[in-house]
Amino acid sequence: MNTKELEQTYELDLYPRRDIVLVGGKGAVLFDDQGKEYIDCASNVGVSNIGHGDNTVAKAIHDQYLKLGNCYSMFYNPVRAALAEKLVELTPANLSRVFFCNSGSEAVEGALKFARASTGKQEIICCMRGFHGKTMGALAATWGPEYQKPFAPMLPGLKHVPFNKFEKLEAAVNEQTAAILLEPVQGEGGVRVAEVQYLEKIRKLCNEQNILLIMDEVQTGFGRTGTLFACEQFVSPDLLCLAKSLAGGLPMGAVLCSEKISVPSRSHTSTFGGSPVVCAAALASIKVIQDENLVENAKTQGNYFLEELQRLESQKIREVRGLGLMIGIELKEKAGPYVQDLMENGVLALLAGATVIRLLPPLLISKAEIDTVLKALKKVLAE
Numbered sequence: 001m002n003t004k005e006l007e008q009t010y011e012l013d014l015y016p017r018r019d020i021v022l023v024g025g026k027g028a029v030l031f032d033d034q035g036k037e038y039i040d041c042a043s044n045v046g047v048s049n050i051g052h053g054d055n056t057v058a059k060a061i062h063d064q065y066l067k068l069g070n071c072y073s074m075f076y077n078p079v080r081a082a083l084a085e086k087l088v089e090l091t092p093a094n095l096s097r098v099f100f101c102n103s104g105s106e107a108v109e110g111a112l113k114f115a116r117a118s119t120g121k122q123e124i125i126c127c128m129r130g131f132h133g134k135t136m137g138a139l140a141a142t143w144g145p146e147y148q149k150p151f152a153p154m155l156p157g158l159k160h161v162p163f164n165k166f167e168k169l170e171a172a173v174n175e176q177t178a179a180i181l182l183e184p185v186q187g188e189g190g191v192r193v194a195e196v197q198y199l200e201k202i203r204k205l206c207n208e209q210n211i212l213l214i215m216d217e218v219q220t221g222f223g224r225t226g227t228l229f230a231c232e233q234f235v236s237p238d239l240l241c242l243a244k245s246l247a248g249g250l251p252m253g254a255v256l257c258s259e260k261i262s263v264p265s266r267s268h269t270s271t272f273g274g275s276p277v278v279c280a281a282a283l284a285s286i287k288v289i290q291d292e293n294l295v296e297n298a299k300t301q302g303n304y305f306l307e308e309l310q311r312l313e314s315q316k317i318r319e320v321r322g323l324g325l326m327i328g329i330e331l332k333e334k335a336g337p338y339v340q341d342l343m344e345n346g347v348l349a350l351l352a353g354a355t356v357i358r359l360l361p362p363l364l365i366s367k368a369e370i371d372t373v374l375k376a377l378k379k380v381l382a383e
């Protein structure tokens with residue numbers, strides 16, 4: 001059997017697959033098993049912010065594995081210590097501690113538990129079109145009956161209100177509200193950017209009513225939106241969920257916590273959380289982001305990309321929106337066939353809902369590569 005047949009035979013059929021076999025990558029380019037090149041505008045849904053095949057991260061992983069590969073958090077470890085300090089230093093000033101885990105869903109799970117434990121309250125308000133992962137707790141926060149229905153009943157105490165509508169959210173708050181959970185830019189939900197005033201009002205409401213603000217920056221983190229964290233352009237949360245691009249492509253999640261968070265010892269732990277190899281990868285990845293000015297590049301190239309797309313004349317486009325290198329092209333029709341066309345034209349893009357083409361290129365993408373993507377988009381979106 002070939003690769004495709006093996007995967008189809010031996011794995012659960014859970015992912016809608018694209019019909020190519022990827023075997024390599026360098027920078028913002030991916031290669032399939034036929035030797036065909038693609039410009040990556042998917043980044044594994046925001047994992048590959050530093051691009052593919054980075055030497056600094058590869059060496060850090062290799063060296064740390066030989067030195068000490070695993071170290072359960074019952075023991076201290078200098079690499080974990082250095083990453084904890086680094087993350088607290090880089091995130092907003094009110095965030096002073098970190099919990100390490102292994103994925104975005106797990107970061108959300110942690111944040112939900114920390115919010116309940118710290119406030120003694122039970123309810124969490126989430127947003128319609130929000131995406132927070134698919135483990136049982138995170139799934140209850142994720143919007144979408146199609147995701148939830150096969151696995152009912154959901155964790156109680158979570159409710160959804162429309163995104164960017166403060167009055168609706170305010171009306172859902174009561175004395176049992178522990179936290180409000182949202183993404184500063186909804187990714188999966190269609191690349192929808194929060195309004196600054198909306199988040200400022202939420203921050204004020206949270207302060208007044210002893211409610212915690214949880215921001216899910218699993219997708220927006222590490223430069224994606226043109227600042228290291230998207231919250232820098234809005235307001236500071238009490239809990240900040242990170243994952244995807246945190247460790248240069250290795251699985252890692254983290255929850256950054258303010259002084260308002262206190263959780264009983266041993267109440268929440270993770271076997272692999274903060275293992276030295278992923279911590280070394282994260283430290284190396286952060287160094288690459290800083291040394292290569294990737295946040296600045298995301299901002300510059302993101303603005304260029306967005307402006308050029310907004311100029312693109314096509315009857316098929318309803319709206320182009322985004323922040324930094326997180327861009328959505330909403331069509332007046334289903335976007336799936338266009339994503340397929342783009343692939344055939346050497347560009348890998350994502351969907352965000354049925355009608356939105358989502359572009360999340362590695363942050364090191366060059367202007368020349370963006371021009372190639374624009375050319376492909378013009379071609380497939382032409383009448």
Ligand SMILES: *Cc1c(COP(=O)(O)O)cnc(C)c1O
Binds near residue numbers: 108132183220
């Ligand atoms: C991807 C994603 C998650 C879930 O992360 P996993 O690592 O797949 O569990 C949660 N929140 C947001 C905003 C995401 O984009």
